[in-house]
Amino acid sequence: MSARENSRLILQSDWQDALREAEGTAWITYKKPGESTSIHGELTCHGLSVDQTPYITPSQGFAVDKVLKVSLLGHRISVSYEDAVTKCSCHFQAPSDVFMNIHQTSVLSMDVSRGGLGVSSDSRGNLSLWTSDNGDVRRRLEGHCGDVYSCRFFPSGLVVLSGGADSQLKVWSAETGKCAVTLTGHQAGIMDTTIVDKGRNVLSASRDGSAKLWDVGQSQCLTTFKEVGGIINSCALDVVTQEIALGKGAGEHSEREVATEGKMLLLGIETGSLQGFGLYSREKIFDLNCHSAVNCCCFVSDNLVCCGTQDGCLYLLDLRNTETPLQVIKESRSAILSLQPCGAGVFVGTGDGSCFLMTGAFQTDLELTGSDCDPIYSIAADGSYIYSACRDKTIRRYSCMKQ
Structure with missing residues (x-):
């Protein structure tokens, strides 16, 4: 049986720190299975809400579906990428x-x-x-x-x-x-x-x-x-x-x-x-x-x-x-x-x-x-x-x- 390769989203390892400040950015990459080339984009913070949750805008076809900040549980962000052929999404959780x-x-x-x-x-x-x-x-x-x-x-x-x-x-x-x-x-x-x-x-x-x-x-x-x-x-x-x-x-x-x-x-x-x-x-x-x-x-x-x-x-x-x-x-x-x-x-x-x-x-x-x-x-x-x-x-x- 041959191995099935899944598509993958890769997010900057310290994204929660990078997006803490206004205009802070974190890189995001979409890798399609079986292809050597990847699609690269950025997530940019445009300020924080009252509970310190960042307002984030993505680029290059990426979408931010949800951002959560819970003081005792760390940070979680849900990101997706979609083109004419496929859609890939993933939750990313930072350590608490x-x-x-x-x-x-x-x-x-x-x-x-x-x-x-x-x-x-x-x-x-x-x-x-x-x-x-x-x-x-x-x-x-x-x-x-x-x-x-x-x-x-x-x-x-x-x-x-x-x-x-x-x-x-x-x-x-x-x-x-x-x-x-x-x-x-x-x-x-x-x-x-x-x-x-x-x-x-x-x-x-x-x-x-x-x-x-x-x-x-x-x-x-x-x-x-x-x-x-x-x-x-x-x-x-x-x-x-x-x-x-x-x-x-x-x-x-x-x-x-x-x-x-x-x-x-x-x-x-x-x-x-x-x-x-x-x-x-x-x-x-x-x-x-x-x-x-x-x-x-x-x-x-x-x-x-x-x-x-x-x-x-x-x-x-x-x-x-x-x-x-x-x-x-x-x-x-x-x-x-x-x-x-x-x-x-x-x-x-x-x-x-x-x-x-x-x-x-x-x-x-x-x-x-x-x-x-x-x-x-x-x-x-x-x-x-x-x-x-x-x-x-x-x-x-x-x-x-x-x-």
Whole structure:
């Protein structure tokens, strides 16, 4: 299946600042699918209303459909372009908060809890816990050497799992900052992690070409998935619909293995495949050829998964029919580096700094602005806000409420 390319609107990354002053301008570009040329225009501010919302006029066939300023939620603008052949529109949302002091170098991974905490890691081996409403650092978690590629909260929000270039998987107390467990066994850096149920078992994916299921309580590896054919860049785990056969699960299982039944493990492989395994059965269920390195993967529902590739394609796959992708979408962007499910859609972070919502109808509905061409390495959500982690050392927070 060939990739479908959508038309795209691109807005200046700091548009909300540029349009704050009278006669201030921000550039806007329309890119038509399959064409190298683009149409460029400007948005110009002609003063502010009583509530400080700008009056904006566009040029070159662009139209401003709506401008919103809500003090606690940031700014949002809706822009469209129309010619004789096509019409394209998009909402652009500026961050409501920008956290610049948590890290001093590229932020590689991030997670947020519903209890008001964030955890993030960077390219110097730093792991930080911070308050998600204002970015104040609560404590530093020290113990990794080198890049920390993955960090995430256990469901309780009180425990953190991390993995990095030092091949170590660590479990931390968010309350004390102490490392409770260090799991070793990989022969190369750990690129991604995921947690089984409440966290008695966890999973790690490594550059050594293997994924491991661990018993945290006894610091033991319970099984290894290693017949994957290359470096594993990403992993995801979830319960799938009963329509999907996950294998028979022959053989003995340790009593230390908890809640692995009915779950599928996704692995994104550097050699260009997305693979699915029955976690309990250990059987490979499918192997989808994506033609380029798979950088990230996630579950959208109990029967739909997606992955992003180095060549900028987003693959959407129905697990009830894994022979052919449901959709392959390429939006004239660079490599897809991060994914975060949101309702029936998924937020997508790319190497050119774009962060957009791909809806269930396979259309770009919303762009989160702020990054000026710096890659978005991680996206997280806490139910009220979306957070992006960027190479420019910044974590940005966006309201995901309806406006």
